[in-house]
Amino acid sequence: MTMVASSCNIDEVTITPFPEQEPETSSIVTVYDYTPAPGQFIGDTKTMGFDGTETTREAAIAYAQRRLDNKQLLPLGAFGGYVVVGIEGGITNREGDDFAILGNAFDGSSEPGIVWVMRDENGNAEPDDTWYELEGSESFSDDTIQHYEVTYYRPEAENMDVEWEDNLGGKGVVEHLASFHNQAYYYPTWIAEESYTLVGKCLKSKSYDKSGNGTQWVNPAFEWGYADNASAECEAGENRFDIARAVATSGESVALESVDFVKVQCAIQQQCGWIGEVSTEIKSIIIIDNE
Numbered sequence: 640m641t642m643v644a645s646s647c648n649i650d651e652v653t654i655t656p657f658p659e660q661e662p663e664t665s666s667i668v669t670v671y672d673y674t675p676a677p678g679q680f681i682g683d684t685k686t687m688g689f690d691g692t693e694t695t696r697e698a699a700i701a702y703a704q705r706r707l708d709n710k711q712l713l714p715l716g717a718f719g720g721y722v723v724v725g726i727e728g729g730i731t732n733r734e735g736d737d738f739a740i741l742g743n744a745f746d747g748s749s750e751p752g753i754v755w756v757m758r759d760e761n762g763n764a765e766p767d768d769t770w771y772e773l774e775g776s777e778s779f780s781d782d783t784i785q786h787y788e789v790t791y792y793r794p795e796a797e798n799m800d801v802e803w804e805d806n807l808g809g810k811g812v813v814e815h816l817a818s819f820h821n822q823a824y825y826y827p828t829w830i831a832e833e834s835y836t837l838v839g840k841c842l843k844s845k846s847y848d849k850s851g852n853g854t855q856w857v858n859p860a861f862e863w864g865y866a867d868n869a870s871a872e873c874e875a876g877e878n879r880f881d882i883a884r885a886v887a888t889s890g891e892s893v894a895l896e897s898v899d900f901v902k903v904q905c906a907i908q909q910q911c912g913w914i915g916e917v918s919t920e921i922k923s924i925i926i927i928d929n930e
């Protein structure tokens with residue numbers, strides 16, 4: 640807009656305020672929850688846009704909203720970390736693919752996230768209904784752990800690995816890699832509890848060290864159906880999803896006319912030496928309009 644000024648009389652000066660800046664991207668995506676697992680990017684103020692004030696759940700959600708609004712990477716940390724978004728007006732299940740998720744996968748760097756969808760069945764505008772998995776190539780593989788729970792423990796001091804235990808008697812750590820990401824804690828600063836448990840479906844890691852001496856880790860793609868996954872159908876970092884692929888835990892297909900909420904959850908538990916843990920990252924969720 641313009642400022643209009645009369646030359647002769649100050650009383651006639653009219654100043655039109657600048658209009659509100661248009662948001663850079665679609666504002667139809669609203670973050671409802673952001674609960675990453677611990678990870679090298681969690682709390683990283685240098686490369687991941689945290690500013691150190693994320694000490695409440697609300698502040699963490701605001702951070703996640705800002706990242707997705709600006710199409711910047713939002714890290715989900717190690718296994719089980721997730722983000723839940725609501726889609727204004729919902730996403731209609733049209734013929735073929737309905738939405739896409741932009742990540743940063745490329746050949747040899749796939750960090751698959753499982754995509755879950757929900758309808759606001761009780762109409763309260765909250766994601767408190769039933770999550771359905773969008774089927775991927777590994778959904779019902781014998782190698783997939785259908786119900787995996789991992790409890791992460793807050794480190795006792797700064798610059799320590801984050802220890803975890805799972806529901807199958809396993810344990811491990813999310814390594815603190817100080818030479819790459821030197822924030823004091825990889826455990827989310829806004830989680831007040833001394834531990835927290837993330838639950839989901841776990842895919843068998845394909846990661847391996849091609850060099851044999853720890854210098855070249857490769858994270859191969861899974862065949863289809865995941866976010867942040869450089870599969871054949873992934874184009875320019877975008878993976879496409881069809882609501883018609885919704886399945887119940889039994890594996891039976893579920894017919895959904897539309898969905899209101901989408902959850903993306905890191906599906907791998909794997910440390911890869913100096914490149915750190917496998918961690919799904921996403922930049923945005925895009926509705927595909929086929930009309």
Ligand SMILES: [Ca+2]
Nearest residue numbers: 732733735882
């Ligand atoms: Ca569809």
Ligand SMILES: [Ca+2]
Nearest residue numbers: 743750867920
């Ligand atoms: Ca990635």
Ligand SMILES: [Ca+2]
Nearest residue numbers: 759763765767
């Ligand atoms: Ca609801």
